[in-house]
Amino acid sequence: MNDKVLFWFRNDLRMADNPGFYEACLSGEVLPVYILDHNIDIGSASKWWLYYSLNKLNDSLQNHLHVVSGDSESIILDMCKTYRIERVYWNKSYEPFRINQDDKIQKVLAEHNISTSTYNGSLLWEPQKVTKSDGTPYKVFTPFYRKGCLQSEVPRYTVSAPKNLKLFKIPKQYGIKELGLLPSNNWYKKFDNHWEIGEVAAQEKLHNFINSGLNGYKEQRNYPFKKNVSRLSPHLHFGEISPNQIWYTIIEKIGNKDVDHFLSELGWREFSNYLLFHFPNLNEINFQRKFDDFPWKFNNELFSAWTKGETGYPIVDAGMRELWQTGYIHNRVRMIVASFLVKNLLIHWHYGRDWFWDCLVDADLANNSASWQWVAGSGADAAPYFRIFNPVIQGEKFDINGEYTRRFVPELSLLPNNYLFKPWEASKEILNRSSVELGKTYPFPIVDLRETREIALNSYNVIRGV
DNA sequence: TGAAATGTTGGGGCG
DNA sequence: ACGCCCCAACATTTC
Structure with a gap:
C-alpha cells in the first residue's frame, strides 16, 4: 500500500x-x-x-x-x-x-x-461499446442517442473526491507559469471578466443553471440574450466537471421537456465524440465525400471581415465580436455565423474550424469537427445543405429586442429594432438620428444575401449527384 | 436546429 | 346581391 x-x-x-x-x-x-x-x-x-x-x-x-x-x-x-x-x-x-x-x-x-x-x-457511453445490431457505428443522432445510449447500460455513477490525499513531490524544473500558456501581449485580459475557472466554479455554474436557466430551457435556449444556456462547455472540455456529474444532478429533477432537452445536448456531445472515434479523420475530411468537389471560393478580405465582426450583418458581427471578447458564442449564434461563412461567403469550413479553434475557450476537437461539418452540410446527420440561415430573419427572430446585438455592436445601439438587423434599409433620417453612417461607423453588407444564397444552392447542385 | 417560392383560403372593397 | 379582384394569412412544396 x-x-x-x-x-x-x-x-x-x-x-x-x-x-x-x-x-x-x-x-x-x-x-x-x-x-x-x-x-x-x-x-x-x-x-x-x-x-x-x-x-x-x-x-x-x-x-x-x-x-x-x-x-x-x-x-x-x-x-x-x-x-x-x-x-x-x-x-x-x-x-x-x-x-x-x-x-x-x-x-x-x-x-x-x-x-x-x-x-x-469523460464520456457517458464509451464509443466502442455503442454499435448498431450489424456492428457498424450509428450515423444518425436520434437512434444513436435513444437506442444506442439510453437503452444500453446507465452511465457510470459518480465517485467522490479522494478522501485522504497522500501525494509526493519530485524536484521541479519549473512551475505552471513557465509552461508559456499565457501570451506576452494582453489580448486575453478581456476574458477575465467573463469566466470563473476551475472545479468549484463549474459546480456553481451547474447549480446556477439549474436554479435559473433550466426552467424553459427547450425554448429559451435559442435567445442569446437570455440566461437559459449553461455555458458549461469549457468546464466540460477541460474536465473540471464530468458529464456524469451533470447527468446525475440534472436527472434528479422532475422529468420534463426542458430536462430531456438539456440531457440530449449532452447526448450531442457524446455523438460528436462517438463520430470522431469511429471516423478519426472527421476534423479534416468531409464525412460525406461528395463535398470534396464543392467549389469553395476563399477570399481573404471576406474571411478577415468575418473574423473581425465587420460583415455588415449585425447578428453575425455581434456573434464574432462576442467570440473575440469573451472566447465564447451562444449556440444559436454559432449556427448563424457558421452558416454565413460557409453558405454566404462560400468559404471552406476548415477556415471557420481553425478560427474557432484558436478563439474559443471551449474549443474541443470532437465538437468542433462534428459541428462545423454539421453546419456545412457535409457531416453525419448534418443540416441539409439547402438550409441556409438568413441573418436578418435570424436576428429578428432570436434577438427580438436587440439587446444582444446592441451589446456587441454598440455603434448600432441607437437604431430602432425594425432596422437593427438591416441598417442598409433605414432612411437617411433614421440613420442620422441613430448616429450611424454606413461605410464609416458600420460597414455596408459585404455580400448580397439573395445572390450568395443562389450561388450556394447552385454549387450544391453540382455535387449532389456525386 | 430554414427560407423562399408557390399554393390555398377567406374577408373586404368595389363596381 | 353578386362576382371579381386584391392580398393577408396560413399551408405546402421546393431548394
Whole structure:
C-alpha cells in the first residue's frame, strides 16, 4: 500500500468524480502530473483557460501538481524510472491522437514492468461499446442517442473526491507559469471578466443553471440574450466537471421537456465524440465525400471581415465580436455565423474550424469537427445543405429586442429594432438620428444575401449527384 | 436546429 | 346581391 504511483492529468482537471485519480489514491502515494504535450495543438483562448485551470487544480492538490512540457511518452517513462514508480493511472481520451499515443505508452511502460490502469472519466457511453445490431457505428443522432445510449447500460455513477490525499513531490524544473500558456501581449485580459475557472466554479455554474436557466430551457435556449444556456462547455472540455456529474444532478429533477432537452445536448456531445472515434479523420475530411468537389471560393478580405465582426450583418458581427471578447458564442449564434461563412461567403469550413479553434475557450476537437461539418452540410446527420440561415430573419427572430446585438455592436445601439438587423434599409433620417453612417461607423453588407444564397444552392447542385 | 417560392383560403372593397 | 379582384394569412412544396 505504500507503492508510488503516478496519476497523469489530462482533460480531467478535477478532484471529484475523477475515476482514475480516485483509484490512484487508493493504491498508494501519488505523484500528480500534467504534461503539456508539444505534439498536441491547443488554441490561444484554450491556453488561457488551461493556465488558470491548472492553477486551481494545483491549489486543490496542495501545491503538489508536477507540470512539465514535452513528449508525454518519454517524460512518463523517465519519471517512472527515476523515481521507481511502478504503476501509472490516467483517464482515457477518445481523440485519435491520444488513443494511439496511449497505446504506445502502455506498451513501452509494460516493457519496463510498469503497469497502467486507465478509466473512462469523460464520456457517458464509451464509443466502442455503442454499435448498431450489424456492428457498424450509428450515423444518425436520434437512434444513436435513444437506442444506442439510453437503452444500453446507465452511465457510470459518480465517485467522490479522494478522501485522504497522500501525494509526493519530485524536484521541479519549473512551475505552471513557465509552461508559456499565457501570451506576452494582453489580448486575453478581456476574458477575465467573463469566466470563473476551475472545479468549484463549474459546480456553481451547474447549480446556477439549474436554479435559473433550466426552467424553459427547450425554448429559451435559442435567445442569446437570455440566461437559459449553461455555458458549461469549457468546464466540460477541460474536465473540471464530468458529464456524469451533470447527468446525475440534472436527472434528479422532475422529468420534463426542458430536462430531456438539456440531457440530449449532452447526448450531442457524446455523438460528436462517438463520430470522431469511429471516423478519426472527421476534423479534416468531409464525412460525406461528395463535398470534396464543392467549389469553395476563399477570399481573404471576406474571411478577415468575418473574423473581425465587420460583415455588415449585425447578428453575425455581434456573434464574432462576442467570440473575440469573451472566447465564447451562444449556440444559436454559432449556427448563424457558421452558416454565413460557409453558405454566404462560400468559404471552406476548415477556415471557420481553425478560427474557432484558436478563439474559443471551449474549443474541443470532437465538437468542433462534428459541428462545423454539421453546419456545412457535409457531416453525419448534418443540416441539409439547402438550409441556409438568413441573418436578418435570424436576428429578428432570436434577438427580438436587440439587446444582444446592441451589446456587441454598440455603434448600432441607437437604431430602432425594425432596422437593427438591416441598417442598409433605414432612411437617411433614421440613420442620422441613430448616429450611424454606413461605410464609416458600420460597414455596408459585404455580400448580397439573395445572390450568395443562389450561388450556394447552385454549387450544391453540382455535387449532389456525386 | 430554414427560407423562399408557390399554393390555398377567406374577408373586404368595389363596381 | 353578386362576382371579381386584391392580398393577408396560413399551408405546402421546393431548394
